[in-house]
Amino acid sequence: MAVASPEPISKSERDELGAFQTNAAPIQDPCNGALLHLALTRDVTQQKEVQEMHRFLAAIVESSDDAIITKNLDGIVTSWNRGAERIFGYSPQEIIGRPISVLIPPDRLGEEPAILARLRRGESIDHYETVRRRKDGTLLCISITVSPVRDAEGHIIGASKIARDVTERRSAQEALRESEDRFRALADNISQLAWSATELGVATWYNRRWLDYTGTTLEQMKGRGWETVHHPDHVERVRENIQKALALGVEWEDTFPLRGKDGRYRWFLSRAVPVRDQHGEIKSWFGTNTDITELLETREALAKSHQELEDRIQERTASLQKAVSQMEEFSYTVSHDLRAPARAMRGYAKIILDDFSENLRPEAKDYLERIVRGGARMDALIQDVLTYSRLSRRDLELNPVALDKVVADVIQQYPELQPPRAQTNIRQPLLPVLAHEPSLAQVVSNLLINAAKFVPAGEIPRITVRTEVRHARVRLWVEDNGIGIKPEHQHRIFGVFERLTTDPKSEGTGIGLAIVRKAVEKMGGAVGLESDGLTGSRFWIELSPAPAYVDTESSPVAR
């Protein structure tokens, strides 16, 4: 020992064996007066460890984010860590020695006596969530754990309290709950039934409407309870389709009946989509069932009424066809049988005129000629009526027709349209039209013969035929020098059996112009007439131009 100091010394040492405390002091040898050094070394290992543990624990308490507080059984704060200062805003100097109740909002003051009472009984309070007040008055959501503190003899002398600020967690939870509430409000109030299921298809939740409609409880419906409200004829197929969708992880859609609480089934269009997590794994399924019963009923009613309509149309078409074919038969019979007596009448009268002429008095010849004319007129009438009725019930197929050729043929056919009996002046070119050629020939001959018929006594009919383009249609004019038709009679001229003459020699059937109008209308055209009732008539018909001549209005060919 190399202690040379005249002063006492103290020294601590620590090695792997433990901690040692050495105290040394010089003393005078009473025998020889020599200065001696007395040194005493103690093993302080245990004492050291306790001290270190204290420091360590204190450091933990100080560095904790949680508030760690102790209080005695009167509720007086006895220690206050840095976490408590941070959370509640009070420094240790401000709070130690004051009642813990300064932290408690007035409406929760009743909590503290209850907590203290439990502590006295030796109970702990674990993760109790409550509200406390900061120094600045703001309220905090905290989770507290309070444990009794006992002395060496086991008497409860106070409490330690660990408090954690859970305001953020609480508001996150709050937000989640609100979001959930919103979802539920929505899910319960949409018009569809809705539900969710696990990734394996096990139902976990149904909305209010599902439960109300089916008259079941969530407990009854969970798992595979849904099968009980399905129709036995459909449940197997529905189950299979669901399994398919689950296996493939694809959207599911199906239509099936579900039984309501009244025991009646309604039809639902049902869809479900997989809900995936951020890794794309299916976590659950969300599905809806939309009541389409009315839609289906409407569709069915529509189809039924459509079918009824179809049936009725067919029925009517059939009866119409029957009527038409009866009409055809009637016309056919008329054509054959009604004309036979007229033919016989004319035939015999002609034979008498030809073979017995020398035996006849002039009056007899006149009467026979009247019979021949009457027969001819009857035949013409029958033919015209037939033509008119045929036009009324048939559709005409339209083709491009060379109007100039039709007009030339008609004039060729009737001597009364040729010199010397008439002058027919054709202003070329006559534009081609879209028409049914036989009907157009009939129209043209009726118009020309009509034009030639009504001239004042002693005049030769002069007829002008020309075309012009009007509003993209071809208008054929037939102008005569006849007696004309007074404007007040013009509306009647195209009617059936209308004759605006009393001249017995005119021999018209009264159907000629009606045939003109009917045929032209059947060909999509129009007819008309201009006359002052004095200086002839100008009849016109309008038809579509033949396709190649659509642009004739501006073309030099047109004029």
Place this chain on the structure above:
Amino acid sequence: MSIPNQVLLLVEDCPDDVFFMRYALKQAAITCPTHVVTDGQQAIDYLSGLGQYSDRSAFPLPTAIFLDLKLPFLNGFDVLSWLRNQPSLSQLPVIILTGSSESRDKEQARALGVLDYYVKPATPSMLRAVMESLNHVPARAPLDASRF
């Protein structure tokens, strides 16, 4: 008009029209034998040589037929169809002489291959034209349905 070897069969139910036909033939001076039957069934019996028509010397097979369309029992088209199915008679020239100027009758007759189609009454000029064309129809030669 001298028409050697022609025998006509008129199928006509109306006595007036038979009269006018005979009158027109006389006026046209067509003197060949003309036999008359008054309905479609009789026409088939005559052409088949059945029953009362079995004596071919009294009822010789015609070289041409004037056929009305509207007839009792079997009509003109029935007779035409039947005729076209008789191998030995299918080439027999048929002239339609009818009161109908309906185009559907004309078309149907054309489809069944007739020599000509006339609307009554028969006139001397019409008959002369028919006899003229008959002379140009080679016996048993196929008929040209597009002649009219």
